[in-house]
Amino acid sequence: MATKSLNLVTVKHRIAAEERSLSNKHRGGVLWFTGLPGSGKSTLAIETEHRLFQLGRQVYVLDGDNVRQGLSSDLGFSPEDRTENIRRIGEVAALFADAGLIVVTAFISPYREDREIARKAAGDLFHEIYIDADVATCEGRDPKGHWKLARAGKIPEYTGVSAPYEDPEKPEFVVDTQNLSINECVDELVQYIEQKLVV
């Protein structure tokens, strides 16, 4: 019976990254947005996704909305849990990039060391993007009222108030959301991504 000799080990030829690039007309990549709460990460991620989708790219956003209630639902907001959350997101983002997608992640990810772990997971496919706005600007926007609550001591370990934010030392790209409009920021992001990933 031929089936008894079904060989389960040798036939492991995955789709090569080049084959996926050729088919999609762009490489996979992790666009890792980092910045203070209120800096604009999630808004810019969603807008950038829309723009890239309209250009025919395979693109997906990972953010608190689709990660915190699922993959990381067992984690809280202690430093250890934040680190584990970012580690998992880094690994998942690397899988998406390996699948040929442009994945945009929108998480504060305040610690340099955690972001380095995410970088290692994706290797060359990782792009750290600093969504840059200072504390005064982010606090002035305060769209969810979280800064105010944090100042009043009602949200513990809030980044920018009672927990540190370590800004990127050598990010691949910086977007100045303090002085540019949303549209201008998205223009710059899309231009950067297209230049780096489209083949």
Added chain:
Amino acid sequence: MATKSLNLVTVKHRIAAEERSLSNKHRGGVLWFTGLPGSGKSTLAIETEHRLFQLGRQVYVLDGDNVRQGLSSDLGFSPEDRTENIRRIGEVAALFADAGLIVVTAFISPYREDREIARKAAGDLFHEIYIDADVATCEGRDPKGHWKLARAGKIPEYTGVSAPYEDPEKPEFVVDTQNLSINECVDELVQYIEQKLVV
């Protein structure tokens, strides 16, 4: 300054599943392969991925090779860790399907309850596929020599020997790897997937 009023909350319009389907010409979906060690899950997953890729589908395989060393590198093989491993894979697979991909997962996933958790994560997009071969057949193949080691007591909690396998009660699809060749199995899988997901 217009930028101070950057509105971070309201502009949350993600790409709809229908838009992704239209663009890809197929829906996203989770093809959850389950079966004994040696049943052919990983081989069939990789072969199915190849065939679907050649048909122009967006497709990706999650298996031990790309999950155990990354996302689940903190987990071992105790019942609790296996459950957490399958939970995470279920969540990640659901994200891939949400991104419009056909994701094929190749894990023993021996417990019905764990597979139900994975099903819940992906909802309607979940397809349980039983990669069916009995213990005698799988043990007869033993491509990695693991069955032999497990019988000798050298691998603890080995599914089929010293740990249970709960076969699916109502799988969406069954592939008989005991009596069909690899090619025949892949033919059936691709036919099922194309029929269910191509629009």
